[in-house]
Amino acid sequence: MFVFSLKSLASTKVRTLYMIVAMSIGVASVVILTALGEGARRYVVEQFSSLGTNLLIVFPGRTETKGNIPGLLMGETPRDLTIEDALALLRSRYVKRVAPITIGSGLVSFGHRNREVPVIGSTSDMMAVRHMTLMQGKFLPDVDPRNAVPVCVLGAKVKDELFGSSRAIGQWVRIADRRFRVVGILASQGQSLDLDTDEIAVIPVASAQMLFNIPSLFRILVEARSREELVPAQKEVLDILQARHEGERDATVITQDAVLATFDKILKTITLSVAGIAGISLAVSGILIMNVMLIAVSQRTREIGLLKAIGATGMTVRNLFFMEAASLSLLGATVGWVLGEAGVKIISGIYPALPASAPWWAIGAAIGTALGTGILFSVLPAERASRLDPVEALSRR
Amino acid sequence: MIRLEHVCRNFTVGDQIVPALDDISLEIGKGEYVSVMGPSGSGKSTLLNLVGLLDRPSSGAYTFDGIDVTHLTDAAQALFRREKIGFVFQFFHLVPRLTAIENIALPMLLAGMPREERKERSGKLLHDLGLEARANHKPDQLSGGQRQRVAIARAAVMKPALLLADEPTGNLDRASGMEVVSLLEKLNGEGMTLVLVTHDPEIGRRAARCIRMLDGRLD
Numbered sequence: 360m361f362v363f364s365l366k367s368l369a370s371t372k373v374r375t376l377y378m379i380v381a382m383s384i385g386v387a388s389v390v391i392l393t394a395l396g397e398g399a400r401r402y403v404v405e406q407f408s409s410l411g412t413n414l415l416i417v418f419p420g421r422t423e424t425k426g427n428i429p430g431l432l433m434g435e436t437p438r439d440l441t442i443e444d445a446l447a448l449l450r451s452r453y454v455k456r457v458a459p460i461t462i463g464s465g466l467v468s469f470g471h472r473n474r475e476v477p478v479i480g481s482t483s484d485m486m487a488v489r490h491m492t493l494m495q496g497k498f499l500p501d502v503d504p505r506n507a508v509p510v511c512v513l514g515a516k517v518k519d520e521l522f523g524s525s526r527a528i529g530q531w532v533r534i535a536d537r538r539f540r541v542v543g544i545l546a547s548q549g550q551s552l553d554l555d556t557d558e559i560a561v562i563p564v565a566s567a568q569m570l571f572n573i574p575s576l577f578r579i580l581v582e583a584r585s586r587e588e589l590v591p592a593q594k595e596v597l598d599i600l601q602a603r604h605e606g607e608r609d610a611t612v613i614t615q616d617a618v619l620a621t622f623d624k625i626l627k628t629i630t631l632s633v634a635g636i637a638g639i640s641l642a643v644s645g646i647l648i649m650n651v652m653l654i655a656v657s658q659r660t661r662e663i664g665l666l667k668a669i670g671a672t673g674m675t676v677r678n679l680f681f682m683e684a685a686s687l688s689l690l691g692a693t694v695g696w697v698l699g700e701a702g703v704k705i706i707s708g709i710y711p712a713l714p715a716s717a718p719w720w721a722i723g724a725a726i727g728t729a730l731g732t733g734i735l736f737s738v739l740p741a742e743r744a745s746r747l748d749p750v751e752a753l754s755r756r
Numbered sequence: 757m758i759r760l761e762h763v764c765r766n767f768t769v770g771d772q773i774v775p776a777l778d779d780i781s782l783e784i785g786k787g788e789y790v791s792v793m794g795p796s797g798s799g800k801s802t803l804l805n806l807v808g809l810l811d812r813p814s815s816g817a818y819t820f821d822g823i824d825v826t827h828l829t830d831a832a833q834a835l836f837r838r839e840k841i842g843f844v845f846q847f848f849h850l851v852p853r854l855t856a857i858e859n860i861a862l863p864m865l866l867a868g869m870p871r872e873e874r875k876e877r878s879g880k881l882l883h884d885l886g887l888e889a890r891a892n893h894k895p896d897q898l899s900g901g902q903r904q905r906v907a908i909a910r911a912a913v914m915k916p917a918l919l920l921a922d923e924p925t926g927n928l929d930r931a932s933g934m935e936v937v938s939l940l941e942k943l944n945g946e947g948m949t950l951v952l953v954t955h956d957p958e959i960g961r962r963a964a965r966c967i968r969m970l971d972g973r974l975d
């Protein structure tokens with residue numbers, strides 16, 4: 360019987376092709392669109408985790424979710440964060456490491472070559488907190504952060520531009536109007552979400568404060584001991600700062616997870632809605648299958664009459680049409696899947712940075728919807744075919 | 757084998773009732789060769805469809821081998837047709853995309869017979885028909901007479917007890933018509949009951965028993 364239904368598909372090539380194309384376009388678009396959405400989501404997640412794990416970010420000023428401009432409502436200015444604030448945070452048992460951050464821009468020069476780069480002031484712990492890796496030498500020394508040691512770590516590209524292929528470690532460079540000895544070169548990591556670590560210079564936080572003449576900190580990065588301890592750590596950080604700032608809660612602590620979760624949610628929603636839209640096209644192909652099958656039923660009325668006359672039950676006829684629609688949908692879904700995966704391959708070829716691959720749930724849902732609608736919408740034609748009166752069907756011309 | 761008692765079949769056309777069969781009582785024994793003749797519209801096809809379980813009487817009783825078949829379910833009737841009845845139509849009704857041998861094997865496919873047996877039986881029938889060379893031809897590559905012989909082979913392949921032919925020669929020239937009739941007669945000789953509807957008096961006369969119909973009644 361199966362062979363019989365396949366033969367009828369083969370004999371109506373154009374119609375069959377039409378349905379397979381419609382179905383496969385639907386499936387392929389679900390696969391490609393969700394692959395893009397998933398790719399974007401994973402890209403963002405990866406970028407975030409490259410910033411560090413179990414990370415809390417402390418910055419001055421209070422942001423109310425109600426939309427008040429920080430500080431202005433109460434007529435107060437938020438207190439600055441200081442190196443002492445950062446060191447005080449280490450008292451919390453939930454906190455593993457802290458890295459105070461100041462940031463400025465300075466001209467780095469060696470001999471007659473120079474270059475303007477972002478200059479980051481921090482401590483030795485920054486490397487671990489931000490998951491940085493070194494290409495050569497050491498990171499900032501593990502000394503009291505209040506000491507303005509004249510050393511610096513350069514980004515890979517900065518080193519190349521200033522020193523070329525010659526050795527940089529141990530050389531003295533000038534940043535703004537002070538001299539620093541190069542102790543390490545950062546490994547090339549490429550563009551991260553916030554800044555390109557290839558094009559920075561890192562110096563001790565106290566040196567940066569002197570260099571740029573700012574007594575405060577831009578941020579404090581805090582690494583909690585574990586993921587579970589992020590929330591208590593966040594609270595304790597706020598409490599410690601409040602105690603140090605005369606009872607004012609004038610700092611904001613965000614967890615990277617919170618930011619990440621928001622992005623994750625947004626991108627997931629986008630992926631889902633895009634998949635939903637593509638899913639509609641699948642439903643449309645289902646309706647197309649129904650119409651084509653209905654036409655098939657009327658075109659093959661005499662054949663159905665004959666089958667009944669030679670002993671096919673209504674059930675057999677129904678199964679026959681069912682089988683046709685099912686094999687059509689299956690074929691369409693498979694072709695669509697293959698096309699979709701090929702499309703994804705092409706996209707990842709063009710944008711290698713994007714980890715585009717359709718998630719299994721999307722492939723499953725697409726193929727399921729294709730088969731489901733294909734079969735669902737073939738019920739009606741199959742039912743109609745099975746109900747045909749054999750005498751009438753045979754006499755129809 | 758076949759017993760019709762006071763069978764009527766009315767068609768409703770608009771708000772008019774057309775009595776296609778009017779109080780027919782008829783008995784046909786096993787192995788009989790019966791021809792049905794009569795003017796156009798006299799109810800011959802309607803009678804044949806009824807006997808072949810393609811249609812149900814409006815009133816009256818129909819027993820086949822002692823079984824009341826009028827009240828069987830559709831599925832049971834289909835099974836009955838498959839096992840006991842073979843049909844031959846004026847317009848052949850071969851499936852155009854299947855080859856001759858596949859057309860012949862179709863009822864066996866429906867019956868779920870194993871492939872080997874299907875092959876063997878349809879091959880043997882084709883051989884008996886002298887159509888072996890045409891086994892893999894599609895119907896549109898066959899002449900009318902060849903098509904009808906393939907259709908007869910299809911009707912006979914399940915070895916039915918009853919063979920019904922509605923104007924099987926209606927679309928054929930005299931020579932191929934005679935070939936078809938003698939093929940049917942051969943099957944009758946093998947024990948199948950044959951009921952043949954025809955307009956051709958010469959063919960009608962060949963049957964041992966000739967039924968004449970007029971306006972839905974037996975004449």
Ligand SMILES: Nc1ncnc2c1ncn2[C@@H]1O[C@H](COP(=O)(O)OP(=O)(O)OP(=O)(O)O)[C@@H](O)[C@H]1O
Binds near residue numbers: 767800803
């Ligand atoms: N489906 C139908 N609906 C309405 N009337 C019908 C139907 N089928 C048959 N009839 C009527 O029943 C009567 C008998 O028709 P039937 O086809 O049995 O005649 P017939 O003897 O086979 O004629 P012919 O020799 O032309 O084939 C005719 O008057 C016909 O119009």
Ligand SMILES: [Mg+2]
Binds near residue numbers: 800801802922
């Ligand atoms: Mg007729």
